[in-house]
Amino acid sequence: MRHRRHRNVILVAVVLLSALTVCQVSAWSKHQRRISSFHVTKRLPASMVAGSTYETAFTFLNPKQEKAYMRIVLEITEKDSLVGFAEFQVEATLHTWSRSSRGRPTHYCVDLSFTEASGGVFESRKTVKAKSTNYITIKICSVPNLMPGAYTFTLTVSLHYEK
């Protein structure tokens, strides 16, 4: 009898785990979902000069009715060489348009600070309001003695939610 009870507990646990796996797959597919409103409004130029500053900009709408934890990662790579620490400086500004609890449109602007996690990998975190429209400009400056070459800038913005 006791043996059967244990078997039932294990059975229930396995069923729950299976259900959870299905949910996780679903959640993972949501995790993979792109921000449909994500749009690059200003691309970097095809050619740049070392020691100069260039700007890129993008916009997106927070897709959920709740506060999002935004994470921006800019990864800079060069096909023939390693990007050194502090060879680039990155600054960004976030413009947010949303509605207050009374329905009035509000706008605010904040600077985003980036930390260089490793050579050429920059990260910034900020919260964005629910159902807000966000416009982010990123200024990228390189040191004058940057090795000339073909650099790839991969910009990833992810939004995370608590609920």
Add this chain to the structure above:
Amino acid sequence: MNKKILITVLAIALTVGIASAAFISYFGQVKMTVTVGQSVLLDGKDYTQMPIEEAAAVGGGETFCKPHYLESQASVPVDLHFVTTFSPALTDTEIVVTYSTEIIDGNTNFGSTDNELVAFPITSGLTLNDLFAGGGFSYAYTIIDGGAFDGASPVIAVIDLDDGRHVILYPGWGARTGAHTLTFSDTVASDTGGNNLVDFTIYASDFAGGAQWSSNSEYGNWNYLKASGSSTGGALPLTGTEVVTRIAIQHQAANTGEIDRLDSLTFNGQTYEFEIVECSPFTLEPGQKLHFVICYSFDPLIQPDTYIIYSTVEPAP
């Protein structure tokens, strides 16, 4: 016992699973590939075209100079230095390399190569009458490379006026070598070098029309209105009260290869000496084009030979 462990593991897995399922995220991504070029060009060439190579057949004790220019494309100041090597190799006692530039009134100039302007901003409110008063104005220069004049008019002066017009002073020349002082009044041009000054013409122009005489990277085509005839020059075709904003000196392309060093500019009773400054590393401001000269002084005891000089510009450490 084993079953308890199994249940515990399952419970932990459930907890972790439920917790991780709570975080659903969205993302956007863009990838951009950019070609990054060098921030500074040496004689218009980037690192892929370096080193710059020059050959010189020299005996012991000789010194010669070569003009170069650096051009910054960066938006921040850049410190640079040169790496100069020789083949056959020379030691530091066998050759001394100096890097020089010229400064006048805080403005840096050096050298006047073919079709290239060397300009002197004038901010004192000087008028054309002032400029030509007291015997006119003059500038002294020394030929540092390229040998003697080859027959065409080598130097012109352009006076920029604050109303957008320009006065072009165009002297003709005979052969000459070494240092000279060229003096302009409103009717006569003269040269202290003892050589023939065969022609002098003044042009006034807004470059809006007229015949095309030559071309210049800054002014575009030289469209001019000829105001005076040849041989004797002529009076200025202007009132004389126009304010001078800049005096620029330029070689004609016909005099290929000649490089002059401008030593002084005299006007309105005052002489501005060019200060030759040895400098290395160089600091280039954003967008600055800096003319300078590298001089090579060979020790008297070196083996006479043809030496190949390799020059590369690098960011200063």
